[in-house]
Amino acid sequence: MTILLEAKNLSKHYRLARGETLRAVSDVSLAVHRGEALALVGESGCGKSTLGRTLIGLGAPSSGEVFFEGERISGLSDRALRRWRPRMQMVFQDSSSTFNPRRTIGDTLAEPMRIHGRTGIAERIGTLLEQVGLSSSVLSRYPHEFSGGQRQRLNIARALMLGPELLVADEPTSALDVSVQAQIVNLLRELRNSLGVACVFISHDLAVVRQMADRIAVMYLGRIVEEGDVLAVLEAPAHPYTRALLNAVPRPDRPLPPPLKGDVPSPIHPPQGCAFHTRCPLTQPRCSQERPELHRIAEGRTVACHYPLL
Amino acid sequence: MGAEMLLKLHHLHLELPNGTALLEDVSLNVRRGDALGVVGESGSGKSLTAMSVMGLLPGLKASGSICFEGRELLGMKDREWRRLRGAGMAMIFQDPMTAFLPVRSIGAQIDEQIRLHDRVSRREARARTVALLGRMGVPDPEAAAKRYPHQLSGGLRQRAMIAMALSCGPSLLIADEPTTALDVTVQAQILTLLCEIRDSGAGVMLITHDMGVVAQTCTHVAVVYSGLVVEQGPVAAVMARPLHPYTQALLEAIPPLDGPRPEALPTIPGRPPAPDARPEGCVFAPRCRFVRPDCAVRPALREPEEGRHVACVLYDA
Amino acid sequence: MIRSFASRTGQMLLVIFGISVLVFCIFFATPGADPTARIAGRGASPQVVARIRAEYGFDRPLPVQYVTMMQKLFVSRDLTSFVNHGQRVVPEVLQAAPVTLSLVLWAAFFWVSGSLVFGIASAVLRDSWVDRLLMVLGLIGLSMPVFWLGEVVNLVTQSRWHDTFLFRWVPPLGYVPFSQSPWGWAKALFLPSLTLAVCFIGLYARVLRSELLTAMGEDSIRTARAKGAGPVRVWLWHGLRLSWLSYVSLFGLDFAQLLGGGALLTEVVFALPGVGRLTYQALATLDLPLIMATVMYAAVFVVIANALVDGLYALLDPRIREGRHGR
Ligand SMILES: Nc1ncnc2c1ncn2[C@@H]1O[C@H](COP(=O)(O)OP(=O)(O)OP(=O)(O)O)[C@@H](O)[C@H]1O
Ligand SMILES: Nc1ncnc2c1ncn2[C@@H]1O[C@H](COP(=O)(O)OP(=O)(O)OP(=O)(O)O)[C@@H](O)[C@H]1O
Ligand code: SF4
Ligand code: SF4
Ligand SMILES: [Mg+2]
Numbered sequence: 038m039t040i041l042l043e044a045k046n047l048s049k050h051y052r053l054a055r056g057e058t059l060r061a062v063s064d065v066s067l068a069v070h071r072g073e074a075l076a077l078v079g080e081s082g083c084g085k086s087t088l089g090r091t092l093i094g095l096g097a098p099s100s101g102e103v104f105f106e107g108e109r110i111s112g113l114s115d116r117a118l119r120r121w122r123p124r125m126q127m128v129f130q131d132s133s134s135t136f137n138p139r140r141t142i143g144d145t146l147a148e149p150m151r152i153h154g155r156t157g158i159a160e161r162i163g164t165l166l167e168q169v170g171l172s173s174s175v176l177s178r179y180p181h182e183f184s185g186g187q188r189q190r191l192n193i194a195r196a197l198m199l200g201p202e203l204l205v206a207d208e209p210t211s212a213l214d215v216s217v218q219a220q221i222v223n224l225l226r227e228l229r230n231s232l233g234v235a236c237v238f239i240s241h242d243l244a245v246v247r248q249m250a251d252r253i254a255v256m257y258l259g260r261i262v263e264e265g266d267v268l269a270v271l272e273a274p275a276h277p278y279t280r281a282l283l284n285a286v287p288r289p290d291r292p293l294p295p296p297l298k299g300d301v302p303s304p305i306h307p308p309q310g311c312a313f314h315t316r317c318p319l320t321q322p323r324c325s326q327e328r329p330e331l332h333r334i335a336e337g338r339t340v341a342c343h344y345p346l347l
Numbered sequence: 348m349g350a351e352m353l354l355k356l357h358h359l360h361l362e363l364p365n366g367t368a369l370l371e372d373v374s375l376n377v378r379r380g381d382a383l384g385v386v387g388e389s390g391s392g393k394s395l396t397a398m399s400v401m402g403l404l405p406g407l408k409a410s411g412s413i414c415f416e417g418r419e420l421l422g423m424k425d426r427e428w429r430r431l432r433g434a435g436m437a438m439i440f441q442d443p444m445t446a447f448l449p450v451r452s453i454g455a456q457i458d459e460q461i462r463l464h465d466r467v468s469r470r471e472a473r474a475r476t477v478a479l480l481g482r483m484g485v486p487d488p489e490a491a492a493k494r495y496p497h498q499l500s501g502g503l504r505q506r507a508m509i510a511m512a513l514s515c516g517p518s519l520l521i522a523d524e525p526t527t528a529l530d531v532t533v534q535a536q537i538l539t540l541l542c543e544i545r546d547s548g549a550g551v552m553l554i555t556h557d558m559g560v561v562a563q564t565c566t567h568v569a570v571v572y573s574g575l576v577v578e579q580g581p582v583a584a585v586m587a588r589p590l591h592p593y594t595q596a597l598l599e600a601i602p603p604l605d606g607p608r609p610e611a612l613p614t615i616p617g618r619p620p621a622p623d624a625r626p627e628g629c630v631f632a633p634r635c636r637f638v639r640p641d642c643a644v645r646p647a648l649r650e651p652e653e654g655r656h657v658a659c660v661l662y663d664a
Numbered sequence: 665m666i667r668s669f670a671s672r673t674g675q676m677l678l679v680i681f682g683i684s685v686l687v688f689c690i691f692f693a694t695p696g697a698d699p700t701a702r703i704a705g706r707g708a709s710p711q712v713v714a715r716i717r718a719e720y721g722f723d724r725p726l727p728v729q730y731v732t733m734m735q736k737l738f739v740s741r742d743l744t745s746f747v748n749h750g751q752r753v754v755p756e757v758l759q760a761a762p763v764t765l766s767l768v769l770w771a772a773f774f775w776v777s778g779s780l781v782f783g784i785a786s787a788v789l790r791d792s793w794v795d796r797l798l799m800v801l802g803l804i805g806l807s808m809p810v811f812w813l814g815e816v817v818n819l820v821t822q823s824r825w826h827d828t829f830l831f832r833w834v835p836p837l838g839y840v841p842f843s844q845s846p847w848g849w850a851k852a853l854f855l856p857s858l859t860l861a862v863c864f865i866g867l868y869a870r871v872l873r874s875e876l877l878t879a880m881g882e883d884s885i886r887t888a889r890a891k892g893a894g895p896v897r898v899w900l901w902h903g904l905r906l907s908w909l910s911y912v913s914l915f916g917l918d919f920a921q922l923l924g925g926g927a928l929l930t931e932v933v934f935a936l937p938g939v940g941r942l943t944y945q946a947l948a949t950l951d952l953p954l955i956m957a958t959v960m961y962a963a964v965f966v967v968i969a970n971a972l973v974d975g976l977y978a979l980l981d982p983r984i985r986e987g988r989h990g991r
């Protein structure tokens with residue numbers, strides 16, 4: 038498999054008022070292969086959305102580089118990036134804000150192709166609507182006439198209009214009911230199989246991630262703490278935080294294990310050493326001094342912990 | 348029969364002034380020491396059910412029966428209902444950020460509730476507040492009481508909310524999606540807390556759309572579909588062998604966290620009917636895979652097995 | 665705390681400085697117009713003109729002129745009106761200030777209490793006939809010109825029905841200082857301030873009503889009701905706490921601009937010797953030093969009132985308190 042998108046030591050810092058810096062993403066390196074689905078998981082505020090946006094050039098990174106098919110796309114001007122835009126698209130959680138309430142669905146769907154001066158818009162819309170399971174009668178209707186699930190389908194269709202090779206989906210199912218969520222998850226998997234689109238799938242729902250993704254990257258306070266094959270990681274997590282996340286998912290077959298103590302620390306003042314040491318049940322004196330680097334523990338499996346569980 | 352009946356909704360029906368039925372037929376029971384999970388899709392009427400029990404829906408017309416600790420609430424004067432609210436039954440909400448008044452410290456808001464129902468001095472009220480916050484696992488409760496909602500993390504805010512709900516020792520705690528706005532690790536903390544409250548003998552009604560949350564914290568579950576309770580029973584039994592086709596479909600749609608990964612998740616075709624366009628017969632009929640001719644008459648809730656209620660013609664009473 | 669106070673004061677001084685420069689430029693540094701002649705007034709003798717030019721330094725560079733002017737205004741306070749035969753303007757303004765202050769305080773009392781009652785009543789009884797009636801009354805009050813209303817009030821209470829038992833108590837037009845007779849002071853200000861308050865009552869009642877109704881849809885109000893709070897408590901305590909902010913900021917601005925001379929028409933109609941009337945006279949006779957003095961006085965008041973409103977804001981809303989000077 039060839040590498041489609043690669044990030045090297047990517048960081049994104051936000052300058053806040055009063056001279057503070059918020060390190061939303063720190064020193065992240067990852068690769069997305071052609072046709073692969075990589076899931077980014079972690080708790081609220083850990084930098085998943087920021088990383089997703091930075092990966093496809095929505096907002097310049099503070100440091101580090103991003104390569105698309107081996108060519109550097111970070112640090113390019115907006116003009117220079119335009120050439121790449123059709124090949125990378127994003128789907129957001131809140132599908133209602135993507136659609137202008139006063140424009141018909143057909144109008145909104147056609148827009149990206151019009152902007153990029155493509156032809157054959159009508160046929161393209163027809164095929165895509167079929168792929169996302171809607172009839173072409175929706176074109177003359179307005180966004181409010183659709184349910185959340187249908188809007189999310191349209192949202193996905195819009196992102197696919199230009200035939201992207203990479204799709205970044207930021208919590209595409211979080212606002213949906215379980216039964217609708219299942220439809221969207223199926224749809225995304227199907228599209229991946231039939232179109233070969235690579236996907237960065239951002240979510241905090243481990244069950245959905247397991248269903249959707251090939252690989253998983255777990256983030257904590259702006260850093261990736263564990264990465265590997267999704268089934269392997271969820272079967273036997275190597276990082277204490279991954280295990281805690283997995284334990285915190287309520288399940289019928291077992292009582293709730295004792296939850297993690299405390300809250301996620303502020304990304305403005307991340308703890309010294311291992312960022313997780315303030316909540317880690319396995320913490321040792323070394324953890325608060327020395328930051329564990331991401332290292333390989335098995336084929337295709339990396340973890341950032343001094344005392345991994347594997 | 349076991350524990351004492353705390354809350355009994357019997358054919359609760361809720362209408363807009365224009366006659367649209369938002370709740371069609373809700374019947375459910377909560378016993379002391381029970382936790383009843385109310386699940387269902389968005390818009391099915393879970394929050395409306397909870398709000399009707401609290402009497403917080405002045406604009407809507409309710410009929411049927413809401414029986415709380417042996418007293419009929421429907422038709423009760425608002426003054427009397429108010430005395431129950433916060434004291435006999437209390438409610439916590441989804442978003443603890445907006446649920447607190449942003450301009451007063453959380454301690455002051457908890458004190459207020461205590462003093463609304465009990466004649467105690469400010470000092471005593473504050474002492475009770477601090478003790479409660481401590482019991483809810485808020486670190487340094489005395490300082491926390493002086494803080495404003497925006498100064499606390501989501502988890503601490505929800506703990507404060509629960510502390511406020513418990514401040515007058517209610518026998519029924521209604522929680523409307525208390526963990527939806529929280530992270531999973533924090534959600535686990537709150538759920539653990541709810542389990543403790545249940546074990547201490549209060550009745551809990553937990554509204555959620557997460558089956559996992561129900562499985563983890565509740566003893567019983569009621570499944571709501573389009574304003575009707577279609578199934579009710581003990582959690583373990585319903586999870587293991589759901590009776591109603593809707594419950595079955597709902598459980599199947601959840602992606603598994605272990606075992607083999609299915610190629611595609613089973614889904615339910617179509618979407619729930621709008622409140623003003625419910626079908627004549629079984630409300631689930633347009634989407635049901637077992638639909639048959641006699642589904643054209645709306646099936647009443649029946650009890651095919653001890654303690655399990657289901658509204659479907661596939662089961663005989 | 666002390667630091668934020670100091671920085672706040674610094675900001676205020678900076679704003680006042682900016683305004684004074686601006687005003688100075690408008691009146692004295694407009695190209696093509698000789699301020700000397702304007703200060704002297706029409707038909708002044710050449711000696712007077714020469715004296716003024718020397719005294720204000722109009723033959724020197726602009727910054728010097730500015731400093732001289734400010735020195736006369738704030739330090740030696742001997743800025744003199746030539747139109748008005750050598751009257752010192754600063755004491756004049758300072759004398760007028762208490763009149764305006766009294767008038768505006770009374771008016772504020774009326775419009776705050778009136779709009780609270782009307783606003784809350786129409787919010788609670790929303791969409792009923794009471795609500796509609798109150799809102800129509802408010803609209804009428806809002807659209808009545810204050811000088812016209814004042815004249816009507818005068819006509820009715822001073823001449824038409826002055827001798828009926830209703831208005832016999834109404835004193836003749838003019839002002840009675842508080843130190844002279846508190847009762848007379850109150851009587852003299854009652855009708856003028858009520859007249860001034862009428863249009864504000866309408867406006868403020870509307871603002872309060874819509875803010876209250878918005879607040880009532882908030883989650884925290886639902887929580888309050890779930891706690892078992894009664895309607896009075898929910899509306900007056902929780903509802904008002906949430907809807908104060910825009911009311912207070914509106915109040916601060918209006919109060920300040922009235923103090924700074926915005927009550928001009930009322931003062932003229934009721935013959936109250938306040939700052940507004942002074943400004944009116946100064947404008948009528950083109951008395952530049954007096955205009956300068958009243959404008960500066962107004963600026964100082966607006967700035968101070970703004971600072972007070974900000975302080976009140978912070979008192980009312982802890983989130984603002986922190987946004988401004990967080991840890
Ligand atoms: N434009 C911005 N300016 C300042 N800080 C920001 C900005 N955008 C995001 N942040 C901060 O960066 C951190 C990471 O945000 P991000 O949205 O990437 O998190 P996330 O993992 O997607 O969280 P969630 O699950 O809540 O969507 C957060 O602490 C957030 O407050
Ligand atoms: N005051 C109201 N007036 C009119 N319709 C209402 C009112 N409140 C709720 N509804 C409607 O009643 C239905 C049920 O609403 P409810 O809030 O109980 O749903 P829910 O099950 O809690 O959903 P969610 O999971 O999204 O919270 C919805 O279709 C909603 O639009
Ligand atoms: S490095 Fe230490 S503190 Fe960090 S996760 Fe590993 S064991 Fe826990
Ligand atoms: S009553 Fe009929 S339509 Fe309704 S759930 Fe049962 S089988 Fe399906
Ligand atoms: Mg995000």
Ligand SMILES: [Mg+2]
Binds near residue numbers: 393394395523
């Ligand atoms: Mg709800």
